[in-house]
Amino acid sequence: MSDILSPEDQHYLLNNLGPINVDEVAGNFNYNLFPEEVEQENDFLIIEDYKCEIDKTITPAPVTENVLTNEEYTGPYNFEVLIDPYGSKNAWVYSVPLNKVYMNMKIPFPVDFRVHDRPDFPLYIRTTPVYSAPQFAHENVYRCINHEFAPEDVQNHVRHHIIRCNNRLAEYEGEKSRNERLSVVIPFAMPQTGTENVREMFEFVCKNSCPVPGMNRRSIEVIFTLEDMSRKIYGRKVLNVRVCSCPKRDKEKDEKECFSGNLNPPQGKKRKMEKQDKKVLMSSDHHELKEYSVTIPVVGKQNAQQLVKYAHDLMAGEVVKRLNTGNVVPFRKCLSKINTVNIRESQN
Numbered sequence: 001m002s003d004i005l006s007p008e009d010q011h012y013l014l015n016n017l018g019p020i021n022v023d024e025v026a027g028n029f030n031y032n033l034f035p036e037e038v039e040q041e042n043d044f045l046i047i048e049d050y051k052c053e054i055d056k057t058i059t060p061a062p063v064t065e066n067v068l069t070n071e072e073y074t075g076p077y078n079f080e081v082l083i084d085p086y087g088s089k090n091a092w093v094y095s096v097p098l099n100k101v102y103m104n105m106k107i108p109f110p111v112d113f114r115v116h117d118r119p120d121f122p123l124y125i126r127t128t129p130v131y132s133a134p135q136f137a138h139e140n141v142y143r144c145i146n147h148e149f150a151p152e153d154v155q156n157h158v159r160h161h162i163i164r165c166n167n168r169l170a171e172y173e174g175e176k177s178r179n180e181r182l183s184v185v186i187p188f189a190m191p192q193t194g195t196e197n198v199r200e201m202f203e204f205v206c207k208n209s210c211p212v213p214g215m216n217r218r219s220i221e222v223i224f225t226l227e228d229m230s231r232k233i234y235g236r237k238v239l240n241v242r243v244c245s246c247p248k249r250d251k252e253k254d255e256k257e258c259f260s261g262n263l264n265p266p267q268g269k270k271r272k273m274e275k276q277d278k279k280v281l282m283s284s285d286h287h288e289l290k291e292y293s294v295t296i297p298v299v300g301k302q303n304a305q306q307l308v309k310y311a312h313d314l315m316a317g318e319v320v321k322r323l324n325t326g327n328v329v330p331f332r333k334c335l336s337k338i339n340t341v342n343i344r345e346s347q348n
């Protein structure tokens, strides 16, 4: 069965073309050319359907720690946070090797959440922005004055939050006047039939470049925690974020710096999201340093470009992963070949 077609499409293909054994087609390549995220592309969730079932009065207690840990924790329910890195028309861009998303202010940005073996008590997702650099980790992320006082149709205490979630049940926690850390908590809804994921839309309402008391050019990351109503944590994932005017340019700049060795990949450690691990693992053998070439026929130039981009990100991820430990030379060589690859029209 295909991972990227909807059940309806698969049914249609089966009736009209007969069964196709994908494994057979893939031959000995024990490696899925399509990233797992692609299967989520059609899973756009209509949140309204289940919102009414959630008890509005139950929300976890607010965050009180001075410094939040950014240690990733999959937890007992296999908490996963997924970002679609390949949407070509997106107003945001995602760097797989840096696990970093780049976007402008006020751009709605989808994040998919999922768990396995969901417990029978209500779960919540808390989203907290924090400064990435250890020297600022204890400081709370607030908005700049200009944006805070710009006309906006929200309750007063929401004005200080740089992250907004369009879920109507979102609770904005923490008080700037009490110097508290700010976070937004949403009930973790049940996924709709036919998908494991729950999609929520977020947006940022200040840029990294906003002046003090804003971010003032300090880099941030967003910590997603899976919690119960008493704030016990069952999972934690981290996403690096840059809110800027030129997302594409900044992503390219960061990646270039990273691959030329001037920058340690995302500050700190253990920044990879679950998804990235999987992607990197798809190359199956970690000690394998031989280079392979694959000729893959694809219809549509954009699709062909996506394949090349995927190959690029896969190799870039290997480089980052091995920067301090392993042999990056074959991967860098391969990366520069991919950068100059030509997409040609088939001759048949």
Ligand SMILES: [Zn+2]
Pocket: 143, 144, 145, 146, 147, 148, 205, 206, 207, 210, 211, 214
């Ligand atoms: Zn601002």
